[in-house]
Amino acid sequence: MLLATQTSRRKFLLSSLIALPAMGIAVKGLSAAAAAELAAPSLDGYKPTFFTPAEWTLVLAACDRLIPGGGRGPGALETNVPIFIDQQLAGDLGSEVYLEGPFDLNAPPTLGYQLPYTIQQIYQKGIAAFDAWCQKAYGEHFALLDLAKRDDALKKLQSGEADFAASGESVLNGKLFFNELLNHTRQGWLADPIYGGNKGMKSWIAIGFPGARASYLEWVAQHNVPYPLSPVSLTGQRG
Structure with missing residues (x-):
């Protein structure tokens, strides 16, 4: 209970710091971008x-090669993309999909x-089959x-050369799993920070995207003409 209270207090204080520049109040030594960086969770912890x-170890390693630093x-x-994927799979994205047959693969x-x-099952089965294939192909x-x-393995996963059937997965193939992982990695890199990724709005700053400005x-x-203003998130954070 004490830990939850401390965490909530920290989030409140950081949110307050982020809001101050938006109200025209300067915080010495702390920019809005720095405050947004502090408010985001640490990937290491x-x-x-x-x-x-x-599964988490594989996702970290794969995301690192799909959008390398x-x-x-x-x-x-750097932008907490794996956190985005984890939080989305734990929510409605991972479990709510129409699953009434017939299915034609x-x-x-x-x-x-x-x-x-479900999307959750695609990840669970895909990660297990891909890692099993890697152990056979690369030891x-x-x-x-x-x-x-890693790059070679991902290329073979994308092309469908990574054989999931050899691991007992006859429905899902490597290409389908790769497409899900790549799409969610892109989404986590570009989405609003409220969804867990795009830490500090770094990707928006890199591409000059204004975010949720009114x-x-x-x-x-x-x-x-380069857009001169920093991006703004849905919660009012400024990059």
């Missing part, structure tokens, strides 16, 4: 709600979702591979 420790923008781990994409699995768990082998009509018709 985060305890997954949905993933098991083994050190480029022109922040990486997936060979149907064209225009006919919509054809798997008898090691995916998260323990060197970076070049109005920026005067900039709509100005082409090839």
Whole structure:
């Protein structure tokens, strides 16, 4: 109970600090972007709600290669993308999907979702099958591979070369699992921080996205002109 009280108090204080610049009140040595950074959870100390420790380790390693750091923008781990995925899977995204058959796994994409699995099950079964395939193909768990082998494994997962059937998974294939993981990684990188990812609005700052500003009509018709204002999140945080 004491821990919960301390956590709530910390969140309240940080939220207050974030709100001060929006009201025109300067906080010496602390910018709104820095306050937003402080308010976001630490990836190192985060305890997954949905993933098991083994699943979480693979997700961290995969996200790190799908959007690696050190480029022109922040990486997936810098922006808490795995936290976004975990929180979304623990909520409605992971469990609420129409699962009344019949299912046709060979149907064209225009006919919509054809798997008898929830998104949660896609991750659970996909992670297990992919890691089992990595152990057969490379002699090691995916998260323990060197970076070049991780990239190679993900490319084979994307192309469908990673054989899930050999691990007993006859419904889900590697390509489908890769597409889910990649789509959610992109979403976590670009979504509003309220959903767990895009820590400190770093990705918005990198691409010049204004976020949830109430109005920026005067900039709509100005082409090839850098947008000068910092982004704003749904909760009023400023990057």
